Amino acid sequence: MIDLTLPIDEKSIRKLKVGDEVSLNGRLVTGRDAAHDWLVKERPDSVRDFLKNTMIYHCGPVVKKRGNDWEFVAAGPTTSIREEPYQGTVIQEYGLRGVIGKGGMGPQTLKALEANGAVYLHAIGGLATLIAESVVKVHTVFKLEEFGVPEAMWVIDVRDFPAVVTMDSHGGSLHEKIFRHSDNIRKKLLHIDV
Amino acid sequence: MELDFQDHAFRAAVLELIRRASTDLAPDVVQAIQTARENEDEGSAARGVLSAILKNIERAREKSTPICQDTGTNIYVVSLPLGISMRRIEKLIREATREATEKVYLRPNAVDPVTGKNSGDNTGVLAPYIHFEEWDEPAIAVKLLLKGGGCENVSTQYALPDVTLKADRNLEGVYKTVVDAVVKAQGQGCAPGILGVGVGGDRSSGMMLAKKQFFRRLDDSHPDPELARLESRLLKDLNTLGIGPMGFGGKTTALAVKIGVAHRLPASYFVSVAYMCWADRKHSMRFTPDEVIYD
Ligand code: SF4
Numbered sequence: 001m002i003d004l005t006l007p008i009d010e011k012s013i014r015k016l017k018v019g020d021e022v023s024l025n026g027r028l029v030t031g032r033d034a035a036h037d038w039l040v041k042e043r044p045d046s047v048r049d050f051l052k053n054t055m056i057y058h059c060g061p062v063v064k065k066r067g068n069d070w071e072f073v074a075a076g077p078t079t080s081i082r083e084e085p086y087q088g089t090v091i092q093e094y095g096l097r098g099v100i101g102k103g104g105m106g107p108q109t110l111k112a113l114e115a116n117g118a119v120y121l122h123a124i125g126g127l128a129t130l131i132a133e134s135v136v137k138v139h140t141v142f143k144l145e146e147f148g149v150p151e152a153m154w155v156i157d158v159r160d161f162p163a164v165v166t167m168d169s170h171g172g173s174l175h176e177k178i179f180r181h182s183d184n185i186r187k188k189l190l191h192i193d194v
Numbered sequence: 195m196e197l198d199f200q201d202h203a204f205r206a207a208v209l210e211l212i213r214r215a216s217t218d219l220a221p222d223v224v225q226a227i228q229t230a231r232e233n234e235d236e237g238s239a240a241r242g243v244l245s246a247i248l249k250n251i252e253r254a255r256e257k258s259t260p261i262c263q264d265t266g267t268n269i270y271v272v273s274l275p276l277g278i279s280m281r282r283i284e285k286l287i288r289e290a291t292r293e294a295t296e297k298v299y300l301r302p303n304a305v306d307p308v309t310g311k312n313s314g315d316n317t318g319v320l321a322p323y324i325h326f327e328e329w330d331e332p333a334i335a336v337k338l339l340l341k342g343g344g345c346e347n348v349s350t351q352y353a354l355p356d357v358t359l360k361a362d363r364n365l366e367g368v369y370k371t372v373v374d375a376v377v378k379a380q381g382q383g384c385a386p387g388i389l390g391v392g393v394g395g396d397r398s399s400g401m402m403l404a405k406k407q408f409f410r411r412l413d414d415s416h417p418d419p420e421l422a423r424l425e426s427r428l429l430k431d432l433n434t435l436g437i438g439p440m441g442f443g444g445k446t447t448a449l450a451v452k453i454g455v456a457h458r459l460p461a462s463y464f465v466s467v468a469y470m471c472w473a474d475r476k477h478s479m480r481f482t483p484d485e486v487i488y489d
Contacts, residue, residue: 021239034310062263062301073298074263079344079382102344102440103382124246124440125344125384126262126473129254148312150263150301162246164239164442178443179380182435186377189431190359190370 007053008097010117016165018172022121024161027139028100030059032078034151036086038143043093047142050155051094055121058083058101060150061132072135072156074128077102080120088112104166104175113169120167122174134161197275197332199483201286207479207486208290208336209297212268214488215338215477216260216299219251222412223449223474227251230386230439230446240444247439247472262384262473265300266340268322269405273335280326283334287324291316325402333482337409340475345383349404350375351397354463363463365424368393368453375467376432376448381441384471388412389428389451392466394458404468407452408476416453425451439472449474 006026029050062074080101087109098118102125113119137157144152166174231244254261272283292315294300304318352371354363359374361367372391392404415422428451438444480487
């Protein structure tokens with residue numbers, strides 16, 4: 001298990017390889033469909049400082065209001081591939097060091113990870129309660145009114161957030177490997193000539 | 195026989211059903227995940243994932259918080275005795291849904307596709323989705339499935355014959371489509387998954403049939419021996435694909451395969467493949483004015 005403290009520098013990220021198990025500590029920002037659309041189309045300056053050198057987490061959380069504070073109740077990852085059209089641009093434009101989600105991403109993102117020194121971390125899908133417990137602080141939230149709770153951008157601090165590097169900054173992708181392997185077995189089972 | 199009950203009692207019973215569905219998994223699902231965990235190699239990512247999942251299920255139950263934050267499309271199958279108004283039941287289910295959202299058992303999950311606005315309370319057009327049936331018992335039975343979006347996105351439908359798969363209009367063709375669907379899904383439906391397969395029907399009834407299979411116990415098998423054989427053959431072969439929990443690799447790609455059949459048109463042969471993630475949230479209750487029994 002490798003400990004990563006966010007924000008983080010490029011050098012530490014470049015050391016990571018596909019298959020590494022990591023534990024995240026520090027600040028990250030949630031964002032899914034509406035957020036990515038907003039980040040690419042309107043290029044808001046308000047979030048820049050929060051995103052620089054840290055990671056965006058594909059997550060639509062369940063959040064509860066306690067007095068003036070927010071509490072994360074459930075916060076597992078959502079499917080990342082939906083952000084494929086935006087992700088490369090967002091990584092470059094905002095200086096991200098990583099993307100956290102589930103299911104992996106496509107070739108455009110892989111290229112952006114390599115070019116900018118960033119990684120894709122796979123969290124465990126559905127791990128809502130455990131990951132919510134790792135959220136120790138909610139700093140602020142963007143676009144809550146307009147996007148609603150799951151789509152808003154929540155700036156949070158996490159402690160011991162578990163994930164696996166499935167796409168690294170050297171062009172490596174576990175998803176590709178598993179896909180190729182399982183597709184070969186599929187062809188055998190279906191008697192389709194390779 | 196007339197069933198006389200109070201609105202608030204039924205509403206409260208549905209609210210509790212939603213709470214259970216969101217925060218706890220049925221024992222057969224937990225059992226299947228436990229067995230899968232034991233089966234994975236010591237120290238493997240697959241085993242690590244399944245252990246974390248089991249821990250998450252336990253914590254969610256203790257704290258009464260959602261197992262997964264995507265509390266999904268809420269699909270109800272309601273069996274009513276003759277004489278009970280469907281509109282009344284629908285209204286009460288919608289009210290319970292709003293209350294469950296306020297109590298954060300459900301995440302606001304109903305978005306208007308035109309304006310992009312979230313209704314904020316999980317109600318809207320066809321939300322929640324309620325399917326009514328009539329039965330002879332002097333009780334109301336309610337089954338609830340919380341069907342997540344990630345696994346819904348990898349659910350799919352095939353029209354046989356399919357040339358690229360060499361899948362003909364027979365059960366061998368059905369076999370091929372299910373293998374293909376699971377390979378396409380990879381880990382994205384939060385594997386290990388449960389496959390509900392609807393053979394026949396039209397595009398909508400076939401998919402509904404596929405989803406209704408999720409109400410079956412994971413350890414049952416189809417009463418028709420030929421379909422039972424296909425179910426177990428598929429389960430065995432899917433677990434040789436090496437996709438594994440979350441698509442990190444491993445021996446557990448699927449937890450169960452359940453097949454349902456419906457008559458089809460001579461011109462069509464649809465295979466509807468519904469994918470349910472490991473967070474297989476299905477619960478049911480039997481409501482009478484005197485007592486509510488949850489499964
Ligand atoms: S697919 Fe299931 S476990 Fe995964 S995020 Fe969606 S609802 Fe949760």
